[in-house]
Amino acid sequence: MSSASSQEKDRDGTTLEVAYRLPSPVAMLPALLLPLLPSVRLLFSGDQLSTVLGYTDIVLVVAALGFVLTVLRRQRAQEWALRLDAAGVTVRGAGTVPWSELREVRSVAGRGLRPAVVVFTARPGVVLAAFPTMLPFARSERRATALVKKYGGPLVVPSAGLSASLPEVLAAVRRCGEVPVRTG
Numbered sequence: 001m002s003s004a005s006s007q008e009k010d011r012d013g014t015t016l017e018v019a020y021r022l023p024s025p026v027a028m029l030p031a032l033l034l035p036l037l038p039s040v041r042l043l044f045s046g047d048q049l050s051t052v053l054g055y056t057d058i059v060l061v062v063a064a065l066g067f068v069l070t071v072l073r074r075q076r077a078q079e080w081a082l083r084l085d086a087a088g089v090t091v092r093g094a095g096t097v098p099w100s101e102l103r104e105v106r107s108v109a110g111r112g113l114r115p116a117v118v119v120f121t122a123r124p125g126v127v128l129a130a131f132p133t134m135l136p137f138a139r140s141e142r143r144a145t146a147l148v149k150k151y152g153g154p155l156v157v158p159s160a161g162l163s164a165s166l167p168e169v170l171a172a173v174r175r176c177g178e179v180p181v182r183t184g
C-alpha cells in the first residue's frame with residue numbers, strides 16, 4: 001500500500017491518521033463460510049437428531065457471520081483510529097493528549113508471534129487511552145491495565161493490520177512532537 005493512500009495529511013504534511021487495513025468481505029467469504037461445511041454434512045446424515053443439530057448449527061453460524069460482518073463494516077466506516085498532529089496524539093473516542101504530556105515513544109521489536117509495536121508512555125498523572133481494538137466486547141480498562149504491565153503504557157500501536165507502518169508512525173512522532181523516540 002502506498003504511503004499516500006495509507007495516511008491523510010494536512011496542508012503542511014505533519015498529520016498522520018492511522019486506520020485499520022481490513023480485507024474485503026469478498027476475500028474473507030471462503031473463510032467465513034468454512035464453518036458451514038460440517039453443518040451441511042449433518043443435514044444429510046439421515047438421522048433426525050443430526051438434522052436438527054445441522055439446522056441449529058447453520059442458524060448459529062449465520063448469526064455469527066452477520067455479527068462479524070457488522071463489526072467489520074463499522075470498523076471500515078471509521079476513517080482513522082489514531083491521529084498524530086501538531087496538537088498531540090488523538091485516539092478515536094478519546095481526547096487529544098498534547099506532546100508535552102508524553103514522556104517517550106519507543107519501538108519494541110516483535111518476538112515469535114508477537115508483532116512489533118510502538119508504545120506511547122505518558123508523564124505521571126496523565127491518562128492515555130488504549131489503541132482501539134477491533135474486538136467488539138473488549139474491556140478497555142482491563143486491556144489498558146494489561147498493556148501497561150506488558151509494555152509500560154496503554155497506547156500500544158501494533159505493526160500488523162494498519163494503514164501506516166511503524167516507521168511512518170515513528171517519523172510522524174519525530175515530525176510533530178518534541179518527544180524522545182527510542183528504537184529497539
